[in-house]
Ligand SMILES: Nc1ncnc2c1ncn2[C@@H]1O[C@H](COP(=O)(O)O)[C@@H](OP(=O)(O)O)[C@H]1O
């Protein structure tokens with residue numbers, strides 16, 4: 242896999258919008274401020290749902306902001322050239338998104354009081370979501386088949402590397418008080434409670450009707466219809482016309498796609514790689 246990817250410190254990134262120079266500068270010199278809020282995920286874990294939810298919490302449920310500014314400008318990705326330039330110019334408290342593994346994240350974070358939310362998702366569903374997403378993206382090598390993508394995924398030979406390493410890396414700071422771990426599954430199964438948890442972590446208080454509006458405007462349907470959040474602005478240039486960021490929005494879709502053999506290989510790998518972590522961190526099991 243070459244051509245559309247670059248490799249930086251052993252991790253693959255799309256050539257489009259990423260460069261070793263920017264990745265190095267982000268890691269070495271980007272200054273995270275105490276008042277910044279960081280939204281961290283492995284791609285396809287529900288990143289955009291988290292961003293939308295936090296934006297709506299900031300606007301107290303008023304949908305004007307999420308309906309008027311593209312999601313990648315509201316909470317730019319620090320590691321790509323576009324997001325990095327935007328963030329350097331932004332004044333005041335910033336929302337910052339990232340898919341970076343911990344070893345490449347801005348060093349300044351680890352000395353700051355900035356709050357970080359790390360959202361995880363069943364890697365089997367991350368795999369399925371990623372397969373359809375990368376197939377519809379024009380800026381990456383497309384997997385030829387689910388079998389091929391399975392090999393990439395279990396060996397971490399894909400953008401942002403191994404899900405297992407990414408998750409293990411970030412979980413190593415799980416005891417820090419400025420670090421909150423959430424799962425896509427708990428967001429799905431008890432959205433209201435999860436939004437309340439985020440509010441508490443960020444020190445934000447919402448009136449009941451404001452909370453209802455956050456829930457309404459961050460729902461799957463509302464986001465699917467919101468052109469500022471559903472990636473439709475990037476269709477044609479960066480994505481195929483049939484691309485859908487908001488594809489199904491459910492838990493457990495992997496059961497419709499994995500073969501029995503793949504499910505067994507995955508279970509074994511998960512055991513090998515994650516067995517020493519508290520299993521309550523993985524609410525889908
Ligand atoms: N409001 C929402 N509710 C539930 N799932 C959502 C959502 N917004 C996005 N998603 C899901 O999150 C996944 C994309 O993650 P990311 O934002 O990290 O790229 C997609 O999963 P599926 O492909 O399984 O449908 C998408 O449907």
Ligand SMILES: CCc1ccc(OS(=O)(=O)O)cc1
Pocket residue numbers: 255283284285286288289340400
């Ligand atoms: C590799 C660049 C890229 C672009 C878009 C992505 O989608 S999301 O952040 O998961 O919504 C992921 C990676």
